[in-house]
Amino acid sequence: MSVTHEKPGPVPAGHEKSTPELVQDLTRLVPQLARQEVELAKAELAEKAKHAGIGAGAFGGAGLVALFGVGTLVAAAVLGLAEAVxxxxxxxxxxxxxxxxxxxxxxxxxxxxxxxxxxxxxxxxxxxxxxxxxxxxxxxx
CATH class of the missing domain: 1.20.5 (Single alpha-helices involved in coiled-coils or other helix-helix interfaces)
Structure with missing residues (x-):
C-alpha cells in the first residue's frame, strides 16, 4: 500500500497568503496529514505482521522437524545399545x-x-x- 503526501505548490510571486488563509490551509492539511500517517502506519504494521507470521510458521516447522530428528536419535540410541544388550x-x-x-x-x-x-x-x-x-x-x- 502506498501513501502519497500532497505537497503544496510554489507560491506565485507577489501572492503571499494571509493569516486566515494559512489557518484555513492548516486546518485542512493537518487532519489529512494525520490520516495519511495513520494509513502509512497501518500498511507498515501489516507488512511486519506478515513477516512475523511467516517467521512463526517457519519456527513451528523447524520445531516439528527437530522433534522428528530427536525421535530418530532416540531410535538410533536404542539400536546402538541393542548391539550390547x-x-x-x-x-x-x-x-x-x-x-x-x-x-x-x-x-x-x-x-x-x-x-x-x-x-x-x-x-x-x-x-x-x-x-x-x-x-x-x-x-x-
Whole structure:
C-alpha cells in the first residue's frame, strides 16, 4: 500500500497568503496529514505482521522437524545399545534415561514457577505501601 503526501505548490510571486488563509490551509492539511500517517502506519504494521507470521510458521516447522530428528536419535540410541544388550533392555535403558531427564527438567520448571508466583511485584508493592504510609504521616503533622 502506498501513501502519497500532497505537497503544496510554489507560491506565485507577489501572492503571499494571509493569516486566515494559512489557518484555513492548516486546518485542512493537518487532519489529512494525520490520516495519511495513520494509513502509512497501518500498511507498515501489516507488512511486519506478515513477516512475523511467516517467521512463526517457519519456527513451528523447524520445531516439528527437530522433534522428528530427536525421535530418530532416540531410535538410533536404542539400536546402538541393542548391539550390547537385548533390544528390549536397550529400549528400557534409553526410556529410563529420557524419563530421568524429563523429571529433572520438570523439577527445574516447578522451582522456577514457584519463584514467579504469585505474579505480583512484591518489592514495588511494599515500596508503594511504605510511600503511602509516609504521605499519611506527613499529612497528620
Amino acid at each position: 537385548p533390544a528390549w533392555a536397550a529400549a528400557l535403558i534409553v526410556a529410563a534415561v529420557l524419563l530421568l531427564v524429563a523429571g529433572a527438567m520438570a523439577l527445574l520448571g516447578r522451582s522456577q514457577i514457584r519463584q514467579a508466583t504469585p505474579p505480583v511485584p512484591r518489592q514495588a508493592v511494599d515500596s508503594t505501601k511504605h510511600d503511602v504510609e509516609a504521605v499519611k504521616e506527613s499529612a497528620h503533622r
